[in-house]
Amino acid sequence: MSTWRLQRLPAASPLVSLSARLISVVLALVTAGIILAATGKNPLDLGAQVISSTFGSSFGMADLALLFTPLLYTGLAVAVGLRIGVWNIGAEGQFNLGAFAAAGVALFLPGPPALILPLMAVMGMAAGALWILIPTLARAYADVSELITTLLMNFVAALLVTYVATGPWLDPSGMALATTARLPVEVPAVWDIVHWGLPVGLILAVLLAVAFGFTRWGYEVRIGGSNPGNARYAGMPVRRHLITVMLVSGAIAGLGGMMEVAGTVHRLQGGISNNFGYIGIMVAVLARAAPLGVIFTALLMAVILNGGIILQPQGLTTQTVLAVTGLILFYAAIGDEFARYRLIRNAKPAGTR
């Protein structure tokens, strides 16, 4: 006589979590396919078109890489925060501020690109960190939820960028509307239109992985995130780590904004953040806040978003595609919970109850 029951595990095994992730992505795509089929479209045809347009030409690959780059930064920014239990919903705003500061340097500071570009990067990071400073202090010293404060700062940042791009920094040539002049310096290209923002982002992911995996700081941050009480009891400076991590998170998003404005868009304008900050949350959650995992989930999101653009001339709207990314997150959340359980068989000795 035996019975089956579910047993909750303290932590899911890595292999099970990874499979849960993959299954959730597949299920989301299948669900989207069923919905598309119901509206009279052939999902297999559309899927084949996405794959051939994305991976079948250097054109498609370059587009994909350009979409991948900002997601890498915002994904890493959110992931870093999650390591110490912080939800940085404000990557969108920090990204905008980074772009704003970098554009300001490029537009108003003359100098050789070799000097100006690093300065733009530094100012972009500083602006991103500055934008999360108030939420950071509020969280560290008054325990104010960063979920709300970082989110609200996003709207201020977006309006600030729109204001300067249509007002004081408006292109004086009159040849472009609602944007600044084209920045006189740009992040150099590594391949086709893909710029150095991509390799720098990849290197950043590796550096963060090393920092979290192999340094005392990384260890303390992880403990501080999973069990702040114990960490404090063990004498770890949890508050200091919290502040550092949040500022680093903002700085990474700010650097992403700098790369976007100086590498891809070349002009500061409203909407430059393009929801990358919010999609970065999905990227980080899907990667379970692992910096190397972010590389893969950011790429996945880029493929899906790029697929959405490819499918728009087929009559699919942006909203449909955003719904698919939402579905993936939805299934991933369910999958995560399932991965924490295992099915075990209770073999009961005969005669006992």
Next chain:
Amino acid sequence: MISTKELSRRGFLNMGAAAGAGLVLSQTGLIRPAHAAAPLAPVKAEEALIAFGHTGPTSDEGWTWAHDQGMKAVEAAFPGIKTTYVESIPYSADATRIFRQFVSQGANMVFATSNYGDFLYDVAKRAPKVGFYECDGRNPLDNLGTYYVQHWYPTYVAGIAAGAMSPTGKLGYVASFPVPSVYSGTNAFLMGARTVNPNATLQCISINSWFDPQAATQAGTALLDNGCDVLFGIMDEAGYLQVAQDRGKKAVMWNTDLRRYGPDAYISSIVVNFNDFYVKQVGRRLEGSWTPTYELLPMGGGVDRDAWGATVPAEVAAKADAVRTKMMTEGYSPFVGEIKDAKGNIKVAKGQTMTEQELYHWNWSIEGVSGLDG
């Protein structure tokens, strides 16, 4: 060959140099001379793909709807031709991706029905065999043209009626962004209104979108709360007309006949029609004679005032229409100096007529317009 870059730069310098400078650009509706570039090779209609990239949804009953009608006119004029379109393209790097997608799908001609600037320019530069057009565009290429409407003339005409129907002389404007198409609209409207209502003023609210019915409705309400009694704007839908109707005030609209949303409030609309333009340019592209053009469609040939609303008094309509007739038959322009900006500086000298180039690039508010400059 005349360099168009030079010309446009000169146009700008003239504009910035306030009064006095000799303005030499033509007033024929061409904003730049046509290029001497070689035409693109002909395409058979059955093999051609014409792509449209829109800023809003085609169901907006306004701007995007009007351009979508143009696409349908192209389909009717060239049986067998293939068309494709994408709605609600954001003004971000996503726009580049969408235009690139049109090119990789094999589009022979791409119309961007709004100003996408570099996002379109960068794509056009890399696709020299595709013909591009940018509505309200600024930067030409050998394969990238520009088209827009001289909306300032019918707007001036509508402004006359609005001024006559505003007891308080306080007019309101629901703006998108502080860009030239908005400045030329606000300024022309107030100039028209002041011919009958010399103390009229125009308050503007920018909502940072061309299509956001909720924000437009809120802006309309705020303007009426502020004492305005006639609303104008540059929205792609009818939001603020309904506000004016509910509050017993008046409104002038854009793009299409929207009187059913506010029959008592409706004065008129700046109606646009791009059908003939699209059919003509696609025809040139198919027969192999297409080179980019840079044109401003004139009043009566792509833009006009709509038939007057039911509550517009006959004598008001007659007064405004007299000016319209004068513009269309005699080439009359009301945009003559002296014109001062909102800070009181003289921007157009006494007796000087603004060129079409200047009207197209108008980027400052006249005295009496508030809320757009900083």
